[in-house]
Amino acid sequence: MASNHPNTNPADGEMSFFSHLGELRDRLIRSVVVVVIIFCVLFYFKDKIYTLIAMPMLEQLAGVKMLATRPASSFFIPMKLALVSSVFIAIPYLLYQIWAFVAPGLYQREKRLALPLLFSSTVLFYAGMAFAYFVVFPLIFRFFATAAPAGVEVRPDITEYLDLVLGLFLAFGAVFEVPVATVLCVAIGIVTPDQLTGIRRYMIVVAFIVGMLLTPPDVVSQFLLAVPMWLLYEVGIIMSRIVYKRRQAAAETETDLNPDHEFEKAIADEAALLKKINPPPNKST
Numbered sequence: 001m002a003s004n005h006p007n008t009n010p011a012d013g014e015m016s017f018f019s020h021l022g023e024l025r026d027r028l029i030r031s032v033v034v035v036v037i038i039f040c041v042l043f044y045f046k047d048k049i050y051t052l053i054a055m056p057m058l059e060q061l062a063g064v065k066m067l068a069t070r071p072a073s074s075f076f077i078p079m080k081l082a083l084v085s086s087v088f089i090a091i092p093y094l095l096y097q098i099w100a101f102v103a104p105g106l107y108q109r110e111k112r113l114a115l116p117l118l119f120s121s122t123v124l125f126y127a128g129m130a131f132a133y134f135v136v137f138p139l140i141f142r143f144f145a146t147a148a149p150a151g152v153e154v155r156p157d158i159t160e161y162l163d164l165v166l167g168l169f170l171a172f173g174a175v176f177e178v179p180v181a182t183v184l185c186v187a188i189g190i191v192t193p194d195q196l197t198g199i200r201r202y203m204i205v206v207a208f209i210v211g212m213l214l215t216p217p218d219v220v221s222q223f224l225l226a227v228p229m230w231l232l233y234e235v236g237i238i239m240s241r242i243v244y245k246r247r248q249a250a251a252e253t254e255t256d257l258n259p260d261h262e263f264e265k266a267i268a269d270e271a272a273l274l275k276k277i278n279p280p281p282n283k284s285t
Contacts, residue, residue, distance in 0.1 A: 039083055049082060061145060091122055113243075117183070124177055128173040140215075179235045179236035182236030183240050193244050
């Protein structure tokens with residue numbers, strides 16, 4: 001039997017599905033086009049970009065050049081770096097496309113929370129990459145250059161070097177997202193700031209485990225990843241307390257303005273008053 005409800009029309013549901021699918025396709029195409037345009041610009045400077053990325057290592061080699069052990073590496077590795085750099089540069093636009101696609105299905109309070117989170121996550125990701133380039137790279141590459149045994153000349157392969165650098169960029173960019181993750185968990189009600197404070201000791205251990213897994217096997221790079229991760233966790237706790245207080249204040253305001261709550265409260269008060277006036281008789285044993 002067909003339903004008379006207007007929202008149960010199969011044709012409307014099918015059109016709605018394909019319209020959303022078409023919008024997703026359009027936004028994916030726009031994102032790819034932007035990345036391709038940026039790549040076309042960066043491709044002209046691919047060699048200079050690779051030299052810039054390799055500078056922290058080249059400064060520690062004292063004039064020794066890197067190696068390209070494969071015939072095509074000297075061309076494809078800088079091109080790969082230009083492509084990855086295009087994606088990194090386009091992150092704000094890519095996040096905007098994601099936001100524009102999901103925003104119509106969000107409530108107003110969710111939109112107010114999502115926009116600051118998108119902005120802060122982008123800034124923190126770039127901050128993590130900058131921290132890796134300006135602080136971590138010089139320290140760990142100096143360690144690698146001086147740790148070689150006597151008679152061994154350190155001449156890194158450009159392919160392995162790029163893989164190492166990109167892995168560190170992603171690792172530090174992800175670690176710098178810790179405050180956003182903690183605030184988001186508190187905002188959606190998974191945990192409370194007090195619970196985050198209670199597991200602080202475990203998070204310190206987790207930070208050093210993550211540093212061990214995501215960085216090269218040396219104490220310096222592991223320490224440089226674990227300590228910022230722990231400090232950012234503390235920042236996340238501070239920010240989550242602010243969000244938690246605002247959320248509680250908003251919930252109390254909404255409860256006070258809810259007429260159903262007022263009606264239920266009046267019924268409960270009347271029942272309590274009647275109970276005081278006419279107390280139940282004591283049962284004799």
